Amino acid sequence: MTEELTYTGRVHPKKFSLWLLLLGILMLFSGLTSAYIVRKGDGNWYNFELPSVFLYSTIVVLLSSITMLYAYRSAKKDEITGIKIGLSLTILLGIAFGFTQYMGWVQLSENGLHFVNPKYGDRVSASFLIAIAAIHLVHIFGGLIYLSVILGKTMKLQVHKKNTLQISMCNTYWHFVGFLWVYLYLFLYFAPDF
Secondary structure, rough: OOOOOOOOOOOOOOHHHHHHHHHHHHHHHHHHHHHHHHHHOOOOOOOOOOOOHHHOOOHHHHHHHHHHHHHHHHHOOOOOHHHHHHHHHHHHHHHHHHHHHHHHHHHHHHOOOOOOOOOOOHHHHHHHHHHHHHHHOOOOOOOOHHHHEEEEHHHOOEEEOOEEEHHHHHHHHHHHHHHHHHHHHEEEEEEEEO
């Protein structure tokens, strides 16, 4: 019997643990965005335009949510090929997200905006952006590892409509980090105006 079928409680302990993890991540980024606002209010702040490539990151991460949803729905319908396609596309889009983030950092660097550049003490705003994006990217890479594990289990026919716990948790995590980036992008895009 699968683990999912043997548990009879209201919320599976693994799902509960995932929700606690997501709450911790949410608190981390709430703290980072709050620190951004407080530090900006202290003055000595350099406003700059967010590199346009970060918009492409946002589009890529939204597309990856669609492919992840496709994989999850395929699992619920017992369509193994659909799961494989959906997970593979999500992994590729996750990698593309990482690449677009890197390109955004390159654009920042070309504009003289670096992480903690002692020559430009007034440009700590770039340090905040780079730190927030880098910490988020670590969570995306964690999701990519999880997606790869689920894809491996799918190849072994261990993910199907009677065993959707792992893909359900992966789906929740991936949507969370995806929509977290949308929030962060909008926050950083509009931050110079408040």
